[in-house]
Amino acid sequence: MDYNNADFLTEKILSGDKRALSRAITLVENEDPRAVKIERDLYGNTGKAYRVGITGPPGAGKSTLVNVLAREFKSRGNRIGIIAIDPTSPFTGGALLGDRIRMGAALADPDIFMRSMASRGGTGGLARTTTQVADVMDAFGFDVLIIETVGVGQLELDIAGSVDTTVVVLVPEAGGGIQAMKAGLIEIADIFAINKADRDGAEILKSELQDALSLMPAIKNSSWDLPVKLTVALEGKGVKELVDTVYAHKDHLEQTGKFHINRQSQAEIKIKDIVRAEVAKRLWMNPELSTMMDSLSRFCVEGKIDPYTAARSFLRSAEVQKV
Amino acid sequence: MDYNNADFLTEKILSGDKRALSRAITLVENEDPRAVKIERDLYGNTGKAYRVGITGPPGAGKSTLVNVLAREFKSRGNRIGIIAIDPTSPFTGGALLGDRIRMGAALADPDIFMRSMASRGGTGGLARTTTQVADVMDAFGFDVLIIETVGVGQLELDIAGSVDTTVVVLVPEAGGGIQAMKAGLIEIADIFAINKADRDGAEILKSELQDALSLMPAIKNSSWDLPVKLTVALEGKGVKELVDTVYAHKDHLEQTGKFHINRQSQAEIKIKDIVRAEVAKRLWMNPELSTMMDSLSRFCVEGKIDPYTAARSFLRSAEVQKV
Numbered sequence: 001m002d003y004n005n006a007d008f009l010t011e012k013i014l015s016g017d018k019r020a021l022s023r024a025i026t027l028v029e030n031e032d033p034r035a036v037k038i039e040r041d042l043y044g045n046t047g048k049a050y051r052v053g054i055t056g057p058p059g060a061g062k063s064t065l066v067n068v069l070a071r072e073f074k075s076r077g078n079r080i081g082i083i084a085i086d087p088t089s090p091f092t093g094g095a096l097l098g099d100r101i102r103m104g105a106a107l108a109d110p111d112i113f114m115r116s117m118a119s120r121g122g123t124g125g126l127a128r129t130t131t132q133v134a135d136v137m138d139a140f141g142f143d144v145l146i147i148e149t150v151g152v153g154q155l156e157l158d159i160a161g162s163v164d165t166t167v168v169v170l171v172p173e174a175g176g177g178i179q180a181m182k183a184g185l186i187e188i189a190d191i192f193a194i195n196k197a198d199r200d201g202a203e204i205l206k207s208e209l210q211d212a213l214s215l216m217p218a219i220k221n222s223s224w225d226l227p228v229k230l231t232v233a234l235e236g237k238g239v240k241e242l243v244d245t246v247y248a249h250k251d252h253l254e255q256t257g258k259f260h261i262n263r264q265s266q267a268e269i270k271i272k273d274i275v276r277a278e279v280a281k282r283l284w285m286n287p288e289l290s291t292m293m294d295s296l297s298r299f300c301v302e303g304k305i306d307p308y309t310a311a312r313s314f315l316r317s318a319e320v321q322k323v
Numbered sequence: 324m325d326y327n328n329a330d331f332l333t334e335k336i337l338s339g340d341k342r343a344l345s346r347a348i349t350l351v352e353n354e355d356p357r358a359v360k361i362e363r364d365l366y367g368n369t370g371k372a373y374r375v376g377i378t379g380p381p382g383a384g385k386s387t388l389v390n391v392l393a394r395e396f397k398s399r400g401n402r403i404g405i406i407a408i409d410p411t412s413p414f415t416g417g418a419l420l421g422d423r424i425r426m427g428a429a430l431a432d433p434d435i436f437m438r439s440m441a442s443r444g445g446t447g448g449l450a451r452t453t454t455q456v457a458d459v460m461d462a463f464g465f466d467v468l469i470i471e472t473v474g475v476g477q478l479e480l481d482i483a484g485s486v487d488t489t490v491v492v493l494v495p496e497a498g499g500g501i502q503a504m505k506a507g508l509i510e511i512a513d514i515f516a517i518n519k520a521d522r523d524g525a526e527i528l529k530s531e532l533q534d535a536l537s538l539m540p541a542i543k544n545s546s547w548d549l550p551v552k553l554t555v556a557l558e559g560k561g562v563k564e565l566v567d568t569v570y571a572h573k574d575h576l577e578q579t580g581k582f583h584i585n586r587q588s589q590a591e592i593k594i595k596d597i598v599r600a601e602v603a604k605r606l607w608m609n610p611e612l613s614t615m616m617d618s619l620s621r622f623c624v625e626g627k628i629d630p631y632t633a634a635r636s637f638l639r640s641a642e643v644q645k646v
Contacts, residue, residue: 040629040632043626047624154477264620264624267619267620267630268619271616271630271637272607283598293591293595301587306362306366307366307594308359308362308363308597309363310590311601314594315598315601
């Protein structure tokens with residue numbers, strides 16, 4: 001009965017206790033050492049949830065779309081976990097969180113679990129934490145995980161590499177297909193959704209996107225024709241079709257063997273992240289090496305050596321010490 | 324006479340050849356191996372330029388401000404290098420570059436050299452590249468380097484750690500002091516500039532910022548009282564005072580010994596970046612380890628092991644192979 005104990009939390013998560021799930025996610029977010037134990041013990045139970053990433057510019061109606069998507073997935077017999085990464089705008093404070101309030105209906109649903117995570121400032125470790133949170137939610141037993149982010153920065157690229165299907169949400173005003181190409185949207189999208197499609201320009205954007213896509217047929221070396229769907233999330237329009245398209249992409253991945261390949265590359269990213277963290281600990285937390293780094297950086301400022309020579313000396317010491 | 328040869332470029336840069344400078348910067352941006360040689364050979368000549376970071380939200384008039392700041396620095400007998408990191412908006416394409424056109428006047432000035440860099444998508448290596456470009460420009464002989472970025476993301480945090488003085492530019496509409504605190508602006512700012520201060524709300528924002536600052540006097544454990552300056556860059560108003568304030572901050576850093584401490588921590592960041600890159604090469608480019616990683620990630624997907632156990636096995640192999 002101790003929600004501070006890792007074994008207890010693991011057991012409770014596997015028996016469907018949402019309080020234990022919430023608590024474990026907090027431990028992951030705080031990089032608490034207990035989180036590692038929980039993740040390890042739960043790992044054998046992960047891999048069953050289908051992971052969908054949703055990204056797009058601010059104001060594209062992503063929260064509303066996620067809300068109606070979750071309900072549509074539910075109506076098909078799924079339990080849904082949502083991870084929403086809320087950017088606190090660095091220049092205006094956390095105003096964007098206001099959007100969440102409108103999601104009340106879905107949030108009261110026992111089959112839909114949502115967790116918000118703040119992306120204040122640095123995004124360095126956020127993709128890794130998000131994947132870890134997704135793993136814990138996966139082990140809990142959700143069938144579909146929806147991960148919502150804003151923008152196409154490093155975080156979104158990393159998230160796109162850790163989900164099965166990425167939906168890029170645009171609005172009719174969002175420039176044309178050439179812009180999407182330039183912006184690298186096509187590289188990360190598996191499906192485009194033009195939301196607020198009752199506004200002027202939706203059909204034009206759709207055909208511009210399709211034109212741009214036809215210019216680059218070999219994208220991702222794929223036999224998947226990147227679909228462009230129209231939605232009006234507020235009215236629930238186009239949502240069934242969008243979910244059908246997600247399932248079509250899932251089928252495509254499974255039939256071509258890409259599903260397994262992607263999952264393996266996701267696992268590789270996780271292993272590499274852990275290796276990197278361990279190596280960083282050995283290199284930067286070692287007292288003797290820290291002393292050496294102090295001297296080397298001083299020599300650099302004094303113009304006695306350059307940073308490349310300094311780095312080489314540092315690495316040689318690390319090797320001698322068998323770091 | 325070979326602008327493809329590293330030694331030639333180094334020599335020409337030291338003799339003030341701007342074509343060689345531009346070429347070397349391109350090599351740095353492209354991560355060309357020749358860039359490392361150039362950087363190493365130039366390193367002894369770096370450290371003389373004073374580095375000023377300028378950041379703020381889109382539309383704050385940063386480009387115009389940088390333009391007039393550069394001219395003011397010039398009028399005090401300095402040669403100025405500008406690095407402008409232009410975000411190509413991921414959702415609309417590269418529209419923001421349009422601002423640059425207005426800078427024509429300063430750009431035609433032989434004592435002012437500007438280089439734009441695009442921050443398309445990932446910002447992973449961009450801070451590092453920016454520092455390398457700044458080092459080459461420093462060795463060329465500029466007295467002042469201005470590095471302009473947009474926002475307060477990971478890149479801006481990294482840049483703030485690699486310059487001597489960071490100016491955060493706001494506009495009167497930019498929310499109040501509490502927002503600035505929340506957004507982490509106060510942590511990175513050495514000076515606030517409220518630009519477009521002829522608009523309503525400039526004085527209010529100024530006193531709100533000052534109130535917020537008075538609530539956190541121990542910020543950065545510093546004896547520097549974070550100043551809030553008003554500017555109207557388009558009319559050149561407040562620009563002299565802003566440059567005076569930059570010099571006041573420089574004096575403060577020098578008198579307190581922080582200048583040297585900051586420069587040393589900047590050198591440390593450079594050394595660590597090079598160490599990290601070298602370790603990454605050894606870990607991820609080794610064919611035997613790659614084969615092992617393949618198997619380990621497969622085992623993870625198959626649920627046979629967890630990523631932590633996999634990472635431990637991988638590191639053990641790396642040690643055995645003396646990677």
